[in-house]
Amino acid sequence: MEKQLVTIYFDGSPLSCDPSKSILDNLLDNNVKATFSCKKGTCLTCVLRTSHDVPKKSQDALKPALIEQGYFLSCQTMPIEGMEILPSEQNDLFIKTTVKEIKQLSGHVAQIFLTPSENFNYRPGQFLNIKNPDGEVRSYSIASTKVQANDTLEIHVKKHQFGKVSNWLGDEVKINDEVEISGPNGDCFYINDQPEQPLLLIGTGTGLAPLLGIMRQALSQNHTGDIKLYHGAVEDDGLYLTDELKKLSDKYSNVEIHLGTLKQSDNKDIVCGSINDIALANHAELKGWKIYLCGDPQMVQTTKQKAFLSGANLADIFSDPFEMKTPVTLD
Amino acid sequence: MSDTVFDKIGGEGAVNAAVDIFYRKVLSDSSISQFFETTDMDAQRVKQKAFLTMAFGGPNNYSGQEMRNAHAPLVAKGLNESHFSAVAGHLQDTLEELKVPSELINEAMAIAASTHDDVLGL
Known part of the structure; x- marks a missing residue:
């Protein structure tokens, strides 16, 4: 049976759309040049504008000023007959x-x-x-x-x-x-509501960047609770800024740095294994902790569940999965 | 109109306290965890919260047909009587852990039991 198509208007031009696919996928299928990256509602690069009502999840992650202007996530929204859509104004963004x-x-x-x-x-x-x-x-x-x-x-x-x-x-x-x-x-950042609360920061690769920002912010706001940072990589040279991390742990008595690599390292300070497993083995009980997870999406997802099962409140687990752009497939 | 369990145990705040405990129990139970494992735990938590709110007789917008539709994919994956009982057991344990008075637990369990046929698609 032929699929029932719907027509939407992109910048005034009619486009036939498959209603079971997102607006973004329909634009790409119609060879419209659309900006996107993760297609999971995380990166927010695929925003477009419309005056039509869109589902809540199409706007959940957007700032109020953008919602006010009718912005929505095209990867999270299905086309509806007659919908009119405009490209994003790059100057807005x-x-x-x-x-x-x-x-x-x-x-x-x-x-x-x-x-x-x-x-x-x-x-x-x-x-x-x-x-x-x-x-x-x-x-x-x-x-x-x-x-x-x-x-x-x-x-x-x-x-x-x-x-x-x-x-x-x-x-x-x-x-x-x-x-x-x-x-x-994004909503993965330090909240200064309980300065004595212990913080567990786990990241892989450049997942160190947000964790470093969170740790610096916590320290600048006189966070008194323990801050345990775990940074992991495949091998030694993927661990970077180690001197800077060491300086922070030397300067602040509540800061502890742990490094791990999947491949055995010659450096005795670097533990062999997945950094999330190493961290969770050291912290079996996470009730009352705030937890930040950044980097590889699979690591983030499994660690989030394990941390929750180890007693952390879901509202105290912040995560930033680094979703990669879906490779273009020709089919 | 008499107060619901939802009001008596303290409204939304109490549900928030219950939902993490309940969700942790179902995820830790290997006989049912497959129905609760997901890439989006926050979305799953919203569903658990809606379920608990309903069990407590609080404000909810679920019709029997919606319950049926929402659980149909799980029934297709094998959701059955034993899973339903296990979830009900975790609900009871959660409420006992929170020291909810037994007559209120009974009320909540009766509401949960009333969803039986819709959840299992009977």
Whole structure:
């Protein structure tokens, strides 16, 4: 049987849509150039505008100012007959920043410092989106705090084989270049409601960036409870900024740093194993803890469930899964 | 109109206290955890909260038909009598743990039992 199609209007042009697929997927099927990254409602790069009512989950993660303007997540919304949709106004979303400094760290990670051209209010641990000159957009977590870095934003970028934006940032961008960012987004950040509450921070790869932002923020707000940070990577060189982490644990008696790698390391300070397993083995009872999980989505998901079963309240578990862009398949 | 269990145990605050305890119990029970495991625990928690609110006679918007539709995919995956009893047992344990008076527990269990046929698609 033929599928019943619906017609929506994108920027005035009619498009035939499969109502069982998201608006984003329908646009891509119709060869409309649409910006997107994760397709899971996390990265918020696929926003479009409409004056039609959309389901709650299409707007849940958006800021009130954007909801007010009719923005919604096209990956989380199904097309409805007659719906009129407009592209996002890039000026609503993106602001200019200038590259202030780039430091190449181990493990193909670059630490990049950006100075925004206008006021950019964020909470450390939230993420911003960066657009490369081809219009590709990806998300990066913010490691800096206003206290420690004034208005400069610090992000960690890992170059990898398919990283269209990360490789541009890592290889081509130079000091004083202009980089467009939008955001901030996300709800994985420090909340200063119980300064004596112990914090467990677990991250893989550049999942260290949001955790570093959260830890710096907690320390700047005189967090007195224990802060246990666990950073994991595949092998030694994926662990970066280790000196800076050590300085923090030397300076603050409540800070403890644990490093782990999947491949056995020669360094006796680095434990062999998955960092989430190492952390959970050290903390079997998590009642009353606040927990932050950042990085590999599979690690985040399984650790969230285990931490909950070990007694943590679900409302005290904050997570930032680094969803990768779904590779384009030709079918 | 008499107060519901929901009002007597303290309204939404009490449900919030109960939901993590209840959700932890069902996830830890390997005989039923497969029906509760999900990539989105926060969304699952919202469902558990709606269930507890209903069991406590609090404000909810579920019709029998909606309960039936929502559980149909689980019935297709094998949801049966034993799973229903296990979940009911965890509800009872949760309320006992929170020291809810036994007559209120009985009321909540009666409401939960009334969903039996819709949940199991009978």
